[in-house]
Amino acid sequence: MTDAQLLILLSTLSTGLILGAIFSLVAAGVTIVYGCVWLPNASNGQFFLLASLVAWTFTASLGWSSWLAAIAVIVLGIGLSYLLEWILIRRLYDTPNRNVAYFVVTLGMTQIMTGIFSLTYAKWSDQFSLPPVVDGISMLGPFPLSNNRLLVMVVSLFVLVALFALLRYHPYGRALRAVFQNREAAALRGVDVRSIYRLSFVLGSTIIFLGGILFALAYSFDLTVAWTMSITAFAIMIIGGPGSVIGALVVGMTFGFTQAIVSIFASPTAATFSYLGAMLVILLFRPSGLFKR
Amino acid sequence: MKLHSKTIFGLFVLMALMLPLAASGNKFFAFVLGMTFISLLWATGMNLMYGYVGLMPLMFAGVAGVAGYAMVHFTRTLGWSFWLAMPVASLLAAAVGVALGLPSLRLKGFYFTLCSLVIQTVLTLAFIFFPTYTNGDTGINQVAPPDWFGGELTGLGMDMMLAVVAVAGVLFCAWLVKTPLGQRFVAIREDDVLAEGLGIQVVRCKIIAFFIVSLYAGIGGCFYAAYVGFISPRAYDVLVSMNIWLFVAFGGRATIAGPIIGTAILAPIPFLLQDLQAFKDILSGVLIIVVTLMMPGGIYGAYVAWRSRQAHVASDGDKVQEQRV
Amino acid sequence: MKLLDVNGLSKSFGGVAALRQVEGHSVVGETLGMIGPNGSGKTTFVNIVSGHVRPDMGSLTFDGIDIAGKNPHQLAAIGLCRTYQAVRVFSSLSTQQNIDNARLLLSHRGLDQAELSELLDWLKLDHVLGKSAGSLTLFEQRRLELLMRLVLKPKLIMLDEPVGGLAVTEVIEMIQLLKQLKARCSIFVIEHTMRVIKELADRVMVLIAGEKVADGPPLDILKNKRVVDEYLGAQHA
Numbered sequence: 036m037t038d039a040q041l042l043i044l045l046s047t048l049s050t051g052l053i054l055g056a057i058f059s060l061v062a063a064g065v066t067i068v069y070g071c072v073w074l075p076n077a078s079n080g081q082f083f084l085l086a087s088l089v090a091w092t093f094t095a096s097l098g099w100s101s102w103l104a105a106i107a108v109i110v111l112g113i114g115l116s117y118l119l120e121w122i123l124i125r126r127l128y129d130t131p132n133r134n135v136a137y138f139v140v141t142l143g144m145t146q147i148m149t150g151i152f153s154l155t156y157a158k159w160s161d162q163f164s165l166p167p168v169v170d171g172i173s174m175l176g177p178f179p180l181s182n183n184r185l186l187v188m189v190v191s192l193f194v195l196v197a198l199f200a201l202l203r204y205h206p207y208g209r210a211l212r213a214v215f216q217n218r219e220a221a222a223l224r225g226v227d228v229r230s231i232y233r234l235s236f237v238l239g240s241t242i243i244f245l246g247g248i249l250f251a252l253a254y255s256f257d258l259t260v261a262w263t264m265s266i267t268a269f270a271i272m273i274i275g276g277p278g279s280v281i282g283a284l285v286v287g288m289t290f291g292f293t294q295a296i297v298s299i300f301a302s303p304t305a306a307t308f309s310y311l312g313a314m315l316v317i318l319l320f321r322p323s324g325l326f327k328r
Numbered sequence: 329m330k331l332h333s334k335t336i337f338g339l340f341v342l343m344a345l346m347l348p349l350a351a352s353g354n355k356f357f358a359f360v361l362g363m364t365f366i367s368l369l370w371a372t373g374m375n376l377m378y379g380y381v382g383l384m385p386l387m388f389a390g391v392a393g394v395a396g397y398a399m400v401h402f403t404r405t406l407g408w409s410f411w412l413a414m415p416v417a418s419l420l421a422a423a424v425g426v427a428l429g430l431p432s433l434r435l436k437g438f439y440f441t442l443c444s445l446v447i448q449t450v451l452t453l454a455f456i457f458f459p460t461y462t463n464g465d466t467g468i469n470q471v472a473p474p475d476w477f478g479g480e481l482t483g484l485g486m487d488m489m490l491a492v493v494a495v496a497g498v499l500f501c502a503w504l505v506k507t508p509l510g511q512r513f514v515a516i517r518e519d520d521v522l523a524e525g526l527g528i529q530v531v532r533c534k535i536i537a538f539f540i541v542s543l544y545a546g547i548g549g550c551f552y553a554a555y556v557g558f559i560s561p562r563a564y565d566v567l568v569s570m571n572i573w574l575f576v577a578f579g580g581r582a583t584i585a586g587p588i589i590g591t592a593i594l595a596p597i598p599f600l601l602q603d604l605q606a607f608k609d610i611l612s613g614v615l616i617i618v619v620t621l622m623m624p625g626g627i628y629g630a631y632v633a634w635r636s637r638q639a640h641v642a643s644d645g646d647k648v649q650e651q652r653v
Numbered sequence: 654m655k656l657l658d659v660n661g662l663s664k665s666f667g668g669v670a671a672l673r674q675v676e677g678h679s680v681v682g683e684t685l686g687m688i689g690p691n692g693s694g695k696t697t698f699v700n701i702v703s704g705h706v707r708p709d710m711g712s713l714t715f716d717g718i719d720i721a722g723k724n725p726h727q728l729a730a731i732g733l734c735r736t737y738q739a740v741r742v743f744s745s746l747s748t749q750q751n752i753d754n755a756r757l758l759l760s761h762r763g764l765d766q767a768e769l770s771e772l773l774d775w776l777k778l779d780h781v782l783g784k785s786a787g788s789l790t791l792f793e794q795r796r797l798e799l800l801m802r803l804v805l806k807p808k809l810i811m812l813d814e815p816v817g818g819l820a821v822t823e824v825i826e827m828i829q830l831l832k833q834l835k836a837r838c839s840i841f842v843i844e845h846t847m848r849v850i851k852e853l854a855d856r857v858m859v860l861i862a863g864e865k866v867a868d869g870p871p872l873d874i875l876k877n878k879r880v881v882d883e884y885l886g887a888q889h890a
Contacts, residue, residue: 075438075442138438143614144613149613154607304453508757523754525725527726
């Protein structure tokens with residue numbers, strides 16, 4: 036293999052890993068909230084973008100380091116999630132068929148946020164990016180990988196593993212999965228279902244915010260990532276199986292690599308088309324997805 | 329209420345046909361009125377699917393777009409009259425609507441809504457990325473008004489035509505929901521498993537519903553193109569579907585008056601605001617959330633609930649009197 | 654004359670066999686019963702016969718017609734219908750509207766007003782026609798379910814746990830109603846205790862772990878050693 040081919044291969048691999056990890060994170064956040072609270076968050080792409088944009092504001096306007104901005108955004112994000120849960124989300128906990136109502140509510144949220152972004156950030160810049168957290172470049176053979184991107188890759192994968200461990204081994208995680216499986220049974224066993232709903236909404240949303248920050252650290256972005264991310268995250272959730280974090284991981288990684296490969300010779304819209312197509316196929320032929328909860 | 333429903337309908341028809349006359353002096357108001365009539369036609373169709381069958385078809389605007397673009401193609405490229413192009417384009421759109429809806433027939437609730445959203449997205453992307461018929465994102469301008477006895481149907485005449493079409497749409501829907509087919513729709517909405525167990529052919533009814541609703545979308549889409557004179561993928565995208573849904577939900581789903589009320593109040597707002605698209609999006613988004621969380625029956629639903637509470641109060645009074653005797 | 658005829662019925666879900674080669678039949682005018690513990694395959698059996706689930710193997714005929722793979726609405730059209738374990742009515746609609754929905758199948762070929770009034774009177778539902786079905790008591794809802802099935806002029810009604818959730822006195826009343834129902838239509842009662850079945854059924858099929866282990870009159874079933882050991886022993890008073 037020539038150096039050039041190795042370069043392309045390694046570049047694709049690293050892009051695939053980073054994108055895959057971020058996709059998986061966001062999709063995991065969306066699927067946790069859907070599986071537990073029955074809330075399909077159509078505005079997940081907007082949440083994603085919100086985190087990136089606010090982080091950009093902190094670094095560009097206030098001159099903070101990306102590190103500080105990231106932490107600030109996460110803290111604010113957790114606060115925002117609690118606020119949203121308190122004002123809007125908890126109103127539907129006892130409604131039957133609330134997944135449609137939630138979907139519509141989050142579509143409304145999408146419109147509101149799109150409007151706000153048009154009035155603000157769209158006027159300030161076309162492209163946004165965050166200053167790197169660490170400088171320097173590491174060489175993987177002939178392939179130069181910025182340490183910043185390497186950090187993003189490592190952090191994303193670490194968070195994914197931590198999330199997985201949380202759900203599998205920690206008591207909160209087990210309570211979450213108990214509610215996933217069967218709310219009534221979990222309630223009978225003494226699980227406070229409403230606080231689990233609250234926790235998983237905050238957890239899921241925070242993961243999405245984190246995904247937004249990590250993405251912004253690795254790549255420059257514009258406002259259209261919101262819409263693209265929403266479609267991608269939903270496609271991953273549906274194909275992977277709503278409520279299945281494993282599904283989000285596997286399908287998310289697959290999509291990441293697909294995107295990396297497709298970008299070599301086609302526009303990203305082609306990838307979006309294929310996600311839509313795949314989601315449609317699964318919805319029509321195997322609505323429960325590829326993996327179980 | 330029932331005794332007067334023919335009177336109410338009569339009044340409604342009369343008012344609808346008089347409004348264009350009232351607005352004919354002012355071009356702006358006449359335009360807003362015309363757009364409201366088109367929206368009313370759309371809202372009635374959306375209500376049929378959402379209110380009566382219980383499914384939320386977010387690809388409604390996309391189907392309207394198929395008809396709109398087809399109509400423009402038929403009149404421009406093939407030289408057809410609007411009055412031939414419009415029905416053919418609408419039937420084409422209805423066929424597309426059924427074809428797209430067919431695979432999702434087994435889906436319910438959220439999955440159906442998500443599927444329809446995906447289909448709408450695909451349609452919008454198709455309008456943008458296949459410019460041969462659609463001229464892509466640039467859109468098609470100078471769409472001619474409908475031909476009319478050698479001339480063109482514009483101004484007061486066009487507004488009257490839109491009023492007639494909207495009223496016809498409402499009356500047809502009012503008739504349909506009282507038929508056995510309409511009853512079947514409601515049964516399917518309430519519990520489709522039970523409905524099927526009672527012998528109702530759920531799949532067949534859904535297909536019929538798709539067809540009729542797509543016709544509403546398509547006819548509206550054709551008139552929209554001929555009225556506004558300019559179409560683009562934006563005119564038939566998901567925001568439009570959501571807005572039409574909002575007219576129905578805000579006004580009161582599963583009623584005949586609901587879409588009329590919702591459209592009458594909400595449809596003129598974007599034109600009267602004249603502001604940035606962004607403000608309209610935000611307002612629309614807020615209304616969507618408010619309606620979903622706090623107004624399940626919409627305005628008309630709240631009115632009906634209030635009236636039945638009044639009726640209970642009245643009958644309680646009667647009971648007390650009986651006891652005294 | 655056989656009404657329902659089932660042979661070699663088998664069904665697995667993800668590798669787990671829910672039904673193994675189940676065979677059975679019902680005869681016109683005879684009340685068939687089916688009992689079995691939870692997980693015995695009763696629900697699967699009923700779901701297959703009522704068209705909600707497709708069998709993996711086996712033959713299924715009703716009134717001489719092959720019904721394997723038919724949809725519930727096709728079955729309703731040939732005279733086979735069912736009620737559900739958890740009572741199922743159109744809760745937001747009025748009782749009258751519920752009945753009207755059931756009348757859609759046969760429309761003008763269905764019951765006339767006199768026959769309907771008789772049913773309403775017998776099932777004591779004539780005074781709740783205007784109330785929403787969701788506001789009726791559970792017992793009233795169960796009776797409404799029966800009325801809606803009778804409106805279909807069926808040949809066989811499958812009753813899935815018809816006394817589920819009813820109070821003790823209501824159970825006694827319901828059993829009486831079901832005895833009277835037998836004169837109007839053949840019924841197939843599925844229960845998980847013998848309490849109701851022994852009063853109604855002429856013949857009982859016992860399902861345990863997906864297999865039919867016994868088939869005969871209730872008294873024989875109660876004396877069947879295997880059935881008593883494996884199933885009834887625990888709950889037999």
